[in-house]
Amino acid sequence: MSKPPSSRGFGERLQHWLPxxxxxxxxxxxxxxxxxxxxxxxYISFSNSGMLPDYTWAGTRQWSRLWSSWTWGIALHNIWVxxxxxxxxxTALGLLLAILLDQRIRAEGTLRTIYLYPMALSFIxxxxxxxxxxxxxxxxxxxxxxxGWESFSFNWLIDANMAIYTVVIAAVWQATGFIMAMFLAGxxxxxxxxxxxxxxxxxxxxxxxxxxxxxxxxxxFLSAIVVLAHLAIKSFDLIVAMTGGGPGxxxxxPATFMYSYAFSRNEMGIASASAVFMLAxxxxxxxxxxxxxxxxxxS
Amino acid sequence: xxxLHIHNVHxxxxxxxxxxxxxxxxxxxxxxxxxxxxxxxxxxxxxxxxGLDAISEGELLLNGERINDLHPSRRDIAMVFQxxxxxxxxxxxxxxxxxxxxxxxxxxxRREAIQRAAxxxxxxxxxxxxxxxxxxxxxxxVAMGRALVREPQLFLFDEPLSNLDAKLRVDMRTExxxxxxxxxxxxxxxxxxxxxxxxxxxxxxxxxxxxxxxLGTPQSVYDDPNNLFVAGxxxxxxxxxxxxxxxxxxxxxxxxxxxxxxxxxLPIVRDRAALEAWCDRDVMLGLRPEAITDxxxxxxxxxxxxxxxxxxxxVEPTGADLYVVTRxxxxxxxxxxxxxxxxxxGQSTRFAFDVSRMVAFxxxxxxxxxxxxxxxxxxxxxxxxxxxxx
Numbered sequence: 001m002s003k004p005p006s007s008r009g010f011g012e013r014l015q016h017w018l019p020x021x022x023x024x025x026x027x028x029x030x031x032x033x034x035x036x037x038x039x040x041x042x043y044i045s046f047s048n049s050g051m052l053p054d055y056t057w058a059g060t061r062q063w064s065r066l067w068s069s070w071t072w073g074i075a076l077h078n079i080w081v082x083x084x085x086x087x088x089x090x091t092a093l094g095l096l097l098a099i100l101l102d103q104r105i106r107a108e109g110t111l112r113t114i115y116l117y118p119m120a121l122s123f124i125x126x127x128x129x130x131x132x133x134x135x136x137x138x139x140x141x142x143x144x145x146x147x148g149w150e151s152f153s154f155n156w157l158i159d160a161n162m163a164i165y166t167v168v169i170a171a172v173w174q175a176t177g178f179i180m181a182m183f184l185a186g187x188x189x190x191x192x193x194x195x196x197x198x199x200x201x202x203x204x205x206x207x208x209x210x211x212x213x214x215x216x217x218x219x220x221f222l223s224a225i226v227v228l229a230h231l232a233i234k235s236f237d238l239i240v241a242m243t244g245g246g247p248g249x250x251x252x253x254p255a256t257f258m259y260s261y262a263f264s265r266n267e268m269g270i271a272s273a274s275a276v277f278m279l280a281x282x283x284x285x286x287x288x289x290x291x292x293x294x295x296x297x298x299s
Numbered sequence: 300x301x302x303l304h305i306h307n308v309h310x311x312x313x314x315x316x317x318x319x320x321x322x323x324x325x326x327x328x329x330x331x332x333x334x335x336x337x338x339x340x341x342x343x344x345x346x347x348x349x350g351l352d353a354i355s356e357g358e359l360l361l362n363g364e365r366i367n368d369l370h371p372s373r374r375d376i377a378m379v380f381q382x383x384x385x386x387x388x389x390x391x392x393x394x395x396x397x398x399x400x401x402x403x404x405x406x407x408x409r410r411e412a413i414q415r416a417a418x419x420x421x422x423x424x425x426x427x428x429x430x431x432x433x434x435x436x437x438x439x440x441v442a443m444g445r446a447l448v449r450e451p452q453l454f455l456f457d458e459p460l461s462n463l464d465a466k467l468r469v470d471m472r473t474e475x476x477x478x479x480x481x482x483x484x485x486x487x488x489x490x491x492x493x494x495x496x497x498x499x500x501x502x503x504x505x506x507x508x509x510x511x512x513x514l515g516t517p518q519s520v521y522d523d524p525n526n527l528f529v530a531g532x533x534x535x536x537x538x539x540x541x542x543x544x545x546x547x548x549x550x551x552x553x554x555x556x557x558x559x560x561x562x563x564x565l566p567i568v569r570d571r572a573a574l575e576a577w578c579d580r581d582v583m584l585g586l587r588p589e590a591i592t593d594x595x596x597x598x599x600x601x602x603x604x605x606x607x608x609x610x611x612x613x614v615e616p617t618g619a620d621l622y623v624v625t626r627x628x629x630x631x632x633x634x635x636x637x638x639x640x641x642x643x644x645g646q647s648t649r650f651a652f653d654v655s656r657m658v659a660f661x662x663x664x665x666x667x668x669x670x671x672x673x674x675x676x677x678x679x680x681x682x683x684x685x686x687x688x689x
Contacts, residue, residue: 191382191384193380193382194382196346196349196351196371196378196380196384197380197445198386198397199351199370199371199372200349200350200351200371200372200376200377200378200398201372201397201401202372202373202398202401203372203397203401207401211386211389211397212386212388215387215388216387216388
């Protein structure tokens with residue numbers, strides 16, 4: 001016996017509308033400030049904008065200027081080197097640490113927290129700390145010299161060819177603990193009887209990991225790589241804090257490129273084009289991942 | 300020297316004493332079932348035989364060799380796990396062949412062995428599938444194939460059927476038994492299901508609280524239980540247990556079961572010497588449901604039948620049998636009668652008690668009261684006659 005809608009009680013109508021009412025402000029804000037500005041930025045990348053937005057249509061002029069820019073080439077090269085090293089090192093180190101932590105050692109809880117701590121720091125703090133630590137005049141090199149090892153030299157931070165690797169070191173230091181926690185959770189989900197069966201089958205420990213455990217961690221690998229890849233593409237604050245994109249343009253990445261073109265070089269159009277390009281790359285990574293994840297959870 | 304000898308084996312986890320001195324010896328080709336309620340230590344014992352748990356004290360001998368400190372892979376054993384523990388990233392063939400691969404068996408020989416095991420278990424058509432694509436029963440077969448292919452000295456089964464549905468469990472039970480008979484392998488099998496234990500075993504070890512309660516053939520454990528726990532644990536429906544007073548009547552020893560509304564006096568024919576000492580004291584009497592029948596289906600040739608008139612409280616037909624519940628000595632007593640017996644609740648009828656199968660227990664210690672000499676003759680002298688009743 002359902003009542004006609006007009007005679008429904010106030011409470012019932014409120015219950016019907018309340019969720020929409022509560023959600024609508026944030027929905028409107030996200031719609032405007034996220035998706036609205038994505039569209040706006042995309043338009044700007046096809047306009048004549050310089051220091052200020054200029055809405056005259058310029059076709060692909062800004063895009064061709066972007067792709068002929070020498071700095072953009074360096075930034076793309078750097079993001080490749082940085083991203084690849086960052087993802088591979090973090091995954092390998094994270095997995096190794098997780099396997100070592102999974103050996104039922106005593107201080108596991110403490111160690112896990114220690115490894116996870118860097119993730120709690122902001123990239124700015126990490127960048128500044130590592131800048132001090134690797135600065136030849138302040139940190140490691142100077143300490144070694146004062147300890148009497150006069151010939152010690154580690155000046156990657158100020159070496160244009162090596163500076164990008166110092167950024168990799170700092171970024172790996174920060175994210176490895178988190179990746180380790182992901183792998184540890186994966187390892188804990190593996191059926192212990194399977195490992196016993198493999199032991200009885202006569203497999204040595206390294207073969208048990210290689211042949212039986214690691215193949216089962218495939219979903220964890222996928223998640224780890226997606227998380228790391230989008231962190232790598234978005235990396236900005238770490239580089240700004242650590243090297244400022246320098247020496248010269250040696251550690252420029254698309255995010256620092258975009259920032260400097262938008263706010264110091266008054267080239268809003270090129271900056272927008274680079275921003276849209278980064279969005280497209282991240283979307284190409286994330287959308288298939290989300291699609292597969294959501295499809296799995298639905299079925 | 301027996302084939303597998305578990306000699307005074309203890310297990311301690313910190314302060315908890317999980318296994319308190321287990322002694323079991325079986326011969327080659329035996330099917331030993333470790334049975335008991337959960338937490339009795341049966342799985343721990345199996346893991347210790349496998350080498351997955353360390354032995355705190357005692358000795359483990361396989362084929363005369365001390366294997367206490369041998370790595371699981373060097374004990375020449377294979378194990379089937381409750382969860383099957385198949386490797387999900389490998390195909391069925393890969394799973395079955397993994398142990399051989401680890402032992403560096405050449406590829407051609409390996410393929411041959413896999414094929415043979417698969418044929419034995421009728422899973423040849425599944426060899427290229429992944430475990431995720433298999434049903435529960437098929438996974439079970441693959442797990443058995445993985446054990447069979449290595450042709451080990453000893454097979455260990457850890458509750459292998461408990462994840463299957465009831466129908467499949469019965470089928471697989473039969474199949475395991477057939478495999479054992481065909482291959483003549485030695486098996487140690489853990490289960491909490493006493494029917495599985497009875498049907499599969501050539502030797503049953505009943506365990507409770509880390510202690511071995513009884514070791515023997517299924518029939519001897521069933522007919523001649525060592526204590527009240529074994530009597531109650533083995534058999535379904537379980538043994539009828541009732542308090543009775545041992546007295547002397549016309550010079551003969553009898554057991555009187557009395558309550559407010561009825562009284563039954565049964566002559567003592569079994570363990571007579573031991574029960575003399577219990578004259579004028581209470582004991583716990585045990586009688587299997589099939590030892591209480593209607594007079595027409597009573598086995599007068601092998602048993603000693605004593606009849607009594609009792610009131611029917613409840614009738615439970617199962618098709619093959621008719622279970623009739625009556626009240627005696629304040630307890631419900633289950634009797635197995637021929638199907639179709641015209642009985643209804645409230646009606647009085649004659650019950651035939653086979654007193655030769657009656658067992659008595661000390662109500663305090665729960666230990667069996669039995670003649671020392673009788674214990675052995677009971678088991679060995681009359682297995683055929685007892686077999687008919689079960």
